Every structure is written in C-alpha cells, then in structure tokens.
Amino acid sequence: MRVDAPITQDVLTLPRKPAEGGKRNLVGMTRAQMADALIAFGTPEKQAKMRVGQIWQWIYHWGVQDFEVMTNLAKAYRAQLAEHFEIARPEIVTRQVSEDGTRKYLLRIAGGHEVEAVYIPEESRGTLCISSQVGCTLTCSFCHTGTQKLVRNLTAAEIVGQVLVARDDLGEWPVPGAPKDETRLVSNVVLMGMGEPLYNFDNVRDGMKVVMDGEGLSISRRRITLSTSGVVPEIARTASEIGCLLAISFHATTDEVRDKLVPINKRWNIKALLDVLREYPRLSNSERITFEYVMLKDVNDSDADARRLVKLIAGIPAKINLIPFNEWPGAPYQRSDWARIEAFSDIVHKAGYASPIRTPRGEDIMAACGQLKSATERGRLSRAEIAAQAGE
Numbered sequence: 001m002r003v004d005a006p007i008t009q010d011v012l013t014l015p016r017k018p019a020e021g022g023k024r025n026l027v028g029m030t031r032a033q034m035a036d037a038l039i040a041f042g043t044p045e046k047q048a049k050m051r052v053g054q055i056w057q058w059i060y061h062w063g064v065q066d067f068e069v070m071t072n073l074a075k076a077y078r079a080q081l082a083e084h085f086e087i088a089r090p091e092i093v094t095r096q097v098s099e100d101g102t103r104k105y106l107l108r109i110a111g112g113h114e115v116e117a118v119y120i121p122e123e124s125r126g127t128l129c130i131s132s133q134v135g136c137t138l139t140c141s142f143c144h145t146g147t148q149k150l151v152r153n154l155t156a157a158e159i160v161g162q163v164l165v166a167r168d169d170l171g172e173w174p175v176p177g178a179p180k181d182e183t184r185l186v187s188n189v190v191l192m193g194m195g196e197p198l199y200n201f202d203n204v205r206d207g208m209k210v211v212m213d214g215e216g217l218s219i220s221r222r223r224i225t226l227s228t229s230g231v232v233p234e235i236a237r238t239a240s241e242i243g244c245l246l247a248i249s250f251h252a253t254t255d256e257v258r259d260k261l262v263p264i265n266k267r268w269n270i271k272a273l274l275d276v277l278r279e280y281p282r283l284s285n286s287e288r289i290t291f292e293y294v295m296l297k298d299v300n301d302s303d304a305d306a307r308r309l310v311k312l313i314a315g316i317p318a319k320i321n322l323i324p325f326n327e328w329p330g331a332p333y334q335r336s337d338w339a340r341i342e343a344f345s346d347i348v349h350k351a352g353y354a355s356p357i358r359t360p361r362g363e364d365i366m367a368a369c370g371q372l373k374s375a376t377e378r379g380r381l382s383r384a385e386i387a388a389q390a391g392e
Helices: 031-040 045-060 075-084 156-170 201-212 232-241 255-261 270-277 280-284 303-312 338-350 371-378 383-389
Strands: 091-097 103-108 114-121 126-129 188-191 224-228 245-249 289-295 318-324
Touching: 031 045, 091 156, 103 156, 114 156, 126 156, 156 201, 201 224, 201 232, 224 232, 232 245, 232 270, 232 280, 245 270, 289 338, 303 338, 318 338
Parallel strands: 126 188, 188 224, 224 245, 245 289, 289 318
Antiparallel strands: 091 103, 103 114, 114 126
C-alpha cells in the first residue's frame, strides 16, 4: 500500500455557479431554494409558495422539461420562467442493457465530466444506484472508481438528475388523464455509485430532500440507502438531517486489512466507526444498518474473519450483505470461491444475522461502478500496472 494515498477529502469544492447570464437549473433545488429563486427574478413573495408547488408537481410528478407545458401557469409567467431558468438533466452518453435487465448509464454533466448510474430491476423492487462525485478521493484498492482521481462533487441537480434520467428511460412518468398506475419501477435509491457521499454532504442532503418529497418523486427515506466508507463525523449528521438507511463499506475485520482495502480506516479505525454506528439506528429511527462486505479470495474471506465480524457488530441492529467481487480487467483481487462465500455466510447466519449473498448483476455490461467510464483506457493496462495504481 502506498503511503501517500489520500485518506480524507483533500480538495475544496466550491459551489458551481451558472455562466454569466446563464439560466439556473430548477432541478435539485429544495422548496425553500426554489422559492428564493422565483422571488429573486420577480415573483411576488405572497405567490412564491403556490408557484413552487405548481412547478414542483410539473417537474417531479409529471416529469416535464418544458415550461410551456405547465398549463396552470399564465402564459406570460411561463415565458418569464423559460427566460431565467431551465429544467436540465445529465446527458446520456452511453446506455447499456444487460441480459438480466440491469441498465447502466454513462452520463455527461457540466464541464464535460462523466458519471455513472445503474438501474437494477428485481421482482419486488427496482433499485437505482447513483453517484455523488466525479471520481473519488478514497482509493479503496478493490474499487474501480477508487482508481479514478476525484474531479469534483456533484451538485444537487446532478444527483437528482440521475433519478429523472432513469425515469425518463423507463417511461415511468404518469400520463395526464390515464388510469393511475401504482407500479414503481424506480422504487429504491442507493447512494453507492461513484464517490463518497459524506464528502459531498450538503448536496447529497438537498438532493435527497427533493427525492423524498411526497408531492413529487416521493421515495420514502426507508427506501433510500446511503453507503459510506466511514466518514465518522458526518454519520450523526446523516441521521439527523437525512434520516435514510445507512450502509457501511466494511470489508474487513482487522485494522491491518481494512487499512489496505479502505484507506479511510487509517483516519477513523474500526472501533471509532462502530462506536458511532451503535447510535445511528436510535438517532435516525432507522431499522438496521447494512454492512457491505466484498468477498476477496484469500484476503478477507476466512472462517476466522466471519467469526470476528459477528463479534465486532454485536449489539448493532444489522444485516451483512456479502458481495462477490465484481472483477474488472486487471483487478488486483479475485472473487472468493462460491463454496467459501457460502461457508462465510453460514457462520454469520448462525450468529443471528441476515447474510444474503448479493447476486452479481450486469457483469456482461461491466455494471460494477466506475467500470464503464474507464473501461477503454484501463483495458490497455496490465494487471501489474493496475495493481500498482491501486496501491498494492
């Protein structure tokens, strides 16, 4: 492991501002922010709350992208809105559909940067995995995104925009006058894509407020899961200001191994992380915490690791998601054998914890996060070169 690997956020990300004279994007604004924006361009203050409610429903319930369609607003007001604002989404650069129905999107955002979102359909739900940063600063050695340097944080508009893009692609917006369809194709959102969400806290919080709003996208906080590598100071804030479910990229049962797999552990070790997690369910009224554990052959998959894991999390309402490593070209690790994964799961299950083994999805389209964005250039590197980049 190289000693200079960044373990905490080492850049200052300033809020993005529209180009001089450019239009402001209404997507991603909270209701209060939208009201302020409407008042600033001339909407009477007494009307602002009503106008926000009308525009909100058009954007997030009906999915419209054109102010002219907002027929309950006066024509002159619609023209004013179009002059000052836009309803913009990220641009789809590449859309791939797996044999198992998984959809992967490579999306272009402001500045020409690219991020990924993945839609995973299942019998009882449809989960959209979204990104919070362009690249990542954490350099987790098994993670493909960790091989890509952090460029910048996503704005709330770019975070919410990923949900809108998926609903556009799935044709999920209701049709005025048509019978109401209660089917939710995007029923769950997970912040498990590119980046560390808790290093972009304000934008993630504001974006999730929009996604959870009951008069728009209306995805319950219990259907939103934020995955963090363990930014300890922000975990309590997540409980109080977002209140969603929490998943922890745990992946190891000793500090020695976790330091290599998840370098942020050098700043906040396993004990510090578990201490704050014991309070999370109470603070957020959350049911339980999910511990994500990627299964790496001969690294973290022994019976001893399984037994240590259940001792470490004793007393925390939890489930353990065992994740077969989704190998990418030249990856420095291999997926644990299936029999080894099942033996590990059995030990955890017998200790009283749910230990589902995540079914690998979208492998034919390289659906593990970060793979689509850098597949071309990284496909030219040797295993040894990639291992060196990953710090091994």
